[in-house]
Amino acid sequence: MKTLKRKEYEALLTPLQLELAAMARWASHSGARIVVVMEGRDTAGKGGAITAITQHLNPRQCRVVALPKPSEREATQWYFQRYITHLPAAGEIVLFDRSWYNRAGVEKVMGYCSETQYRQFLQQAPVFERGITDDGILLFKYWLCVDQALQEERFAERAEEPLKSWKLSPIDLKAREKYGDYTAAREAMLKATHTAHAPWTLVDFNDQRLGRLTLIRHLLDRLPDTEVPLELLGLPPLKGKLAKEKYTVVKPIPSFRAKAPRG
Template sequence: MKPIKRKDYEAALRPMQVELTAMARWLQHSGQRLLVIVEGRDTAGKGGAIKAISEYLNPRQCRIVALPVPSDRERGQWYFQRYVPHLPAAGEIALFDRSWYNRAGVERVMGYATEAQVAAFLHAAPVFERQLVDDGLVMLKYWLCCDQAQQEERFAERLADPLKRWKLSPVDLQARSRYDDYTRAREAMLEATHTKHAPWTLVDFNDQRSGRLTLIRHLLDHLPDTHIPPEDMSLPPLPGKPAKDRFGVVKPIPAFVPAAGDD
């Protein structure tokens, strides 16, 4: 399948983003809480998918959660504890760019967690998520799929582009030789955590534009009827002539010169 052209992608994305703003209005009106977990291989396109969702949403309502490496204190907490403060409150959306599933993926493959810790996580995650869903949280979990050849092209692009070099970490470089290890870790994760109350959806992100459209369409189609008419607003004529603002170069503030006798 040929990659979707930018013009066609933007034409398809625009009406979906209008639907996303309606979704945000519905959340505010209903007090519902929406959590979207976006997981996937390095370079799969998690950040781009989250940007496409959040681009026209109010950042006070829609929060992107991308946590750094845990601190020493956080390593001594209950594993899910560092994520709980970032869950959405009433009327909010939280977009998790990676999540507690780090334990079943990168932490397992790179040896940052023991097999006993991974086994405990795979047992606890469905229980934890069941509590969230039973409490009324709307949760959608996405895994972005990317073939190894496509991943290699994206690694090379990041290496060559000074604006994208920050995306390339030592862990990413090690991941290149562990593609099959990540596959096995993912399959074990899916087997343990793909549940009726919190299922996974796998999305083909070999073409990132097509993948974003697929993901957003799925998200919108798996929410309740979100149609809430926008508030009726108008702009009446100004009472007088529009005022002008001042512009130009502001004179610098003179340097402070202490008076004689001052220390």
Template sequence: MSKLKRAQYDALLEPLQVQLANAARWLQHSGRRLVVVFEGRDTAGKGGVIQAIHEHINPRQCRVVALPKPSEREASQWYFQRYAAHLPAAGEIVLFDRSWYNRAGVEKVMGFASDAQVAAFLNATPAFEKQLIDDGILLFKYWLCCDQAKQEKRFADRRQDPLKGWKLSPIDLEARSRYRAYTDAREAMLKATHTAHAPWTLVDFNDQKLGRLTLIQDLLDRLPDTRIDAPDMTLPPLPGKPLREHYNVLQPIPTLKV
């Protein structure tokens, strides 16, 4: 359980979300493009921090990309092709909930990619990311760290919560027995792709609330310190009395008595 109470967390998160909204306004004004990659073990907390980031940003500007397994056609393409199709245009933000690094993680550990394919990926990725950065994209990569005991507890919580059942798949269950293999794959990935132009940032997400706050603050610190004031929206008075709608509405469900 988090050491932060919900009220404390909300009070700390709100000013960060205001800064995120300011950053989004700057991106839109400047035409810059932002890509943030979120990787980590199952249950680490990728979805929660992504939601906290995009919650108060225009969804037309900020998109979350969480791709399913590739189709037969996509599997025959250049590996990065289906990810490149989701890169941002001017002023946009793209948050990758898992990314091209699937090849170095789940695909390697679960045997969905050959050793040769994984080696080729690790060799090609620094050059691919250098091209993105040279083209002007702001690229940030985060790995969310989660201990095995914490992961086990979160798996159990998902299994017992009907609203979180969709988060638990057969692949997740199989991954439980391969914790060490995922560790080895992660270390190989970091060694090959932690570069000066696109470094990895590891964040402790054993406490998810604290992890979200830490990651968001780090992201804000890495963005250019440029503020664009919000436009002054003055609401002129209505020309007459407010109009009332006339329609047939669905009746509310009466309170159930037990």
């Protein structure tokens, strides 16, 4: 499959990131609250898409939420309760790297929740999201799609690459055998939770670079086209001499050479 080359991708991404920065200024100026839910297959590319969106945004304004396994206490709460505390205040943007939809996906397929809990989730999620959107929060839900053959290639890459090995968990290994079950769970989830007030958007991520560009373009097109001028701060010259560091500073090493093994 022909994929988008890096140089072409970066040339197309830069203007989109400028638009994202303008969107963030608008959110700050207007007090808008924005939530972006990122869901999809393992290896689809959620992390890369989130990085492309947040790369040049102020982390104090735009934050990523990736919650771990619930604690014993959280497991006894109303299911949506621990997600509510991460919803944005005025002017903030929150991206969920996986979200409350864990229950409709991995928890359902891997048996981490009961059938009653699963059915209850499918009934309550649209109501929960209605409450979010009725309060004025802008909610965008994206599902990232990847074919099983490409998913297997990416799993193999993670298994062989030390810098990516943290992305491969025992749950991922078990999930590889349940591609069809995940498909069925996704279809049931979409049927129950694709609503007028909180619709799903499915994006093809077989080409991750093209998928990122498509998702960002779609997100920007769904937000109000309201431009807030960028106010650049002038940088007047300093008065007096420039100060020098008074403590010992480790100097950069010009080159690194592999040392012979000891012993």
